Amino acid sequence: MGESKSQKSVEVNAENFSECCSCSCKNIKTILAKYGSDRVRLMDILIDIQTNVGCISKESVKEIAENLNISKVDVEQTLSFYHFFSEKPTGKYAIYLNDSAVANMMGRSDIAKALEEEVGCKFGSVTEDCQIGLFDTACIGMNDQEPSAIINQRVFTNLTKEKVKLIVNGIKNNFDVNDIQIEGYCQATHKLITSNVCSNIKKEGPILTKDMKVGDALKKVILMDPNDVIELVKQSNLRGRGGAGFPTGMKWQFCRAFKDEKHYIFCNADEGEPGTFKDRVILTERPELLFEGMAIAGYSIGSDEGILYLRYEYKYLQNYLEDVLSTLREQNLLGKDIGGKAGLNFDIRIQFGGGAYVCGEESALIESAEGKRGEPRDRPPFPVEKGYLQKPTVVNNVETLCAVTKIIHQGPKWYRSLGTLDSTGSKVMSISGDCDNPGIYEIEWGFTVNDILEMVGAKDVQAVQVGGPSGSCIASNEFKRKLAYEDLATGGSMIIIGKHRDLIKDIVMNFTDFFIEESCGSCVPCRAMTVQFKNKLEKIYRGNGVQEDIDQMLEWGKVMKMNRCGLGHTAANPILTTLKNFRELYTAKLQKTDYVSEFNLEEAVQESCAAAGRIPNLGGDHE
């Protein structure tokens, strides 16, 4: 497939770059030493170099390869997989403007234009003085405060043309991004959080309410037999909140049953599903609850090492979360001899990603944490048997692990009293799009879509995207359905789409592009069919489609089930669920004949005729 236009302009600029911009990393030896020249820590090494100098040059690749004793192409393999790593300089200030569907709904194109004007270069390129780069990026988890951008790890939300002026002005005056002051931004939760991101909590439930003392649940657990802890989690009927809904207690039991010298517990904070931002808010407001949950999980499965896999977009939380971890260590809730129990050790480190949605898939996440490209593994074996470094590993979502802490603290019976019979407890929902009060709502399972629409002040709703692009786009006839595993299951997000939107263009096309960009590229249908879908969609949208095109797409949809992982399984869902629920939008664009040529001869020869000063002769009647 050809390179996209925007990428070409990076390259054009990068050519000039080699003369005027250097991106050699002088600290590379220190960085390599910091990670013990361990091949497994390649992600950390690349992240440190990228954040240090804004790119990872050929020389750096060479030095890394020699130091880690791997081939250069192996380093390039990892480097080229992740969105935020770049072989070409990205500028002293790299501006990544969110390109998600909701960002576009909230006026992204005006902000993009303003940025290009103020900065003086196009998206996908860097200014000639190598100072500022402009890039697109997939959903950064700020859907309730779009348009937003990340600049050198700081997130700027609710962008307006005026704010763009202020920011670019600050940059041009060589300010540190963290020193750029903008009025009217909400106050950060903690002084170590430098971004003014709002948590926007609109409704609190068991997880978001601060009603327990940090460590109480863990102290209770360490007096129990690990099997009994697992039993409690099983009794609560807790199911994974990362989307798949696997029973948490059972997962732990499986993992514990695989005897090995080491077990690992991962917290999945990749949160790449566009429209989802609940884990960001939990991490900001309740990190202790999460870390305690990880320690409880560690105790239960017999693990002394936990890893929080955090998406690169949330790097602005790093110092804050590290600080929380050290406080927990001081309180003896992490580290050695936890709670005074001799020999009970458990600690947590943070592993950042590099910008790849597929790394939210648990086996891809593990591959990534091992320093490789984030390609999902074949299953079996499952991670509970052979996970991180081939050791038994549990991967759980942020919210799942928080729920565990509360379940231990207040008992499974209490937890079962919330929600429905099959879906116990609460669900933290990310709500965004066309409504008065976007933000975070922690509800009990069993609320209907209508309940939520009313709660968030949504009027004139055309469609609701439940569970992000990989979920489904539903119409009003389904708004009475209940959010529950047994009815309308969701990983935790709803995007509300008003009647005034062009559903196919604003939503379906954006999501389809997202999957093309984010596929790991391994499976044939996931890599190639997504592109065919897009071309077909564009053909119909242009008005060149016929009924057969729709029939074909429905057939192609079935083939997507052949893919290896959930990304491929769901990559056609934006098209398939709108074909199911909004068929009239497609049929309205169809030609009423059996065949229309995709090729327009008149259009095709226009340019050359203009150049030659001729009138096109299209066969037909001669003049």
Add this chain to the structure above:
Amino acid sequence: MNKIKIRINDIVCRGEKGQTVLEIAKDNGIYIPTLCNYEGIKPQGSCRICTCMIGGRMMTACTTPALDGMDIVTNSDELEKFRATIVELLFAEGNHFCPTCERSGNCELQALGYRYKMMVPQFPYSFAAKDIDADNPKIMIDHNRCILCKRCIRRKKEKDNPNWFVFKKRGAKVQINIDHELTADFTDKLAQQAMDTCPVGAIIRKEKGFDVPIGERKYDKNPIGSDIEGLKE
């Protein structure tokens, strides 16, 4: 007790614990088409063409360990249609001009095209601009023909030394990347091995070719899978 029994297409098949579904099927004369699989190297289900219904679920035969009592369907109309679609997707994604390809007649993709009686893919050709990497003294990598099966990558990975072949980028932009320094002193033997590993004409030896004339090549004589299906008699 290492012997196991599984049912494939309602036929009872015997095999051993530790074998994959694909291996047992083959031993019992049942051909399941593959592209990314290569005997002797660790399977990785990336082409997805060997997908079967295993215990009611779609799973790749090359990576799934057979378990006693498994019930498997390999050849339903739907599965065969899906396989044909994958072959067509690959033809549309790359630039496969068989008449000028040294691999014609020995190519697994072309052979599967014949098996599925593909006249023209249902998808428009992409005609994507792809390069040929001819920097290595012994081999050429023709990205136009590469089906990204990773056989070249995995063949190398078995051993402990650095990777010569790897993937680069992701999604529709993914491509094979070869380490030119490490492969600069490729021997003829290694070059031949690399070419043999490739199912299509994407790895081609330089200054060597057409040892076997077109018309007398592997699949010119016997359609793909016939060696396995022939066992039935």
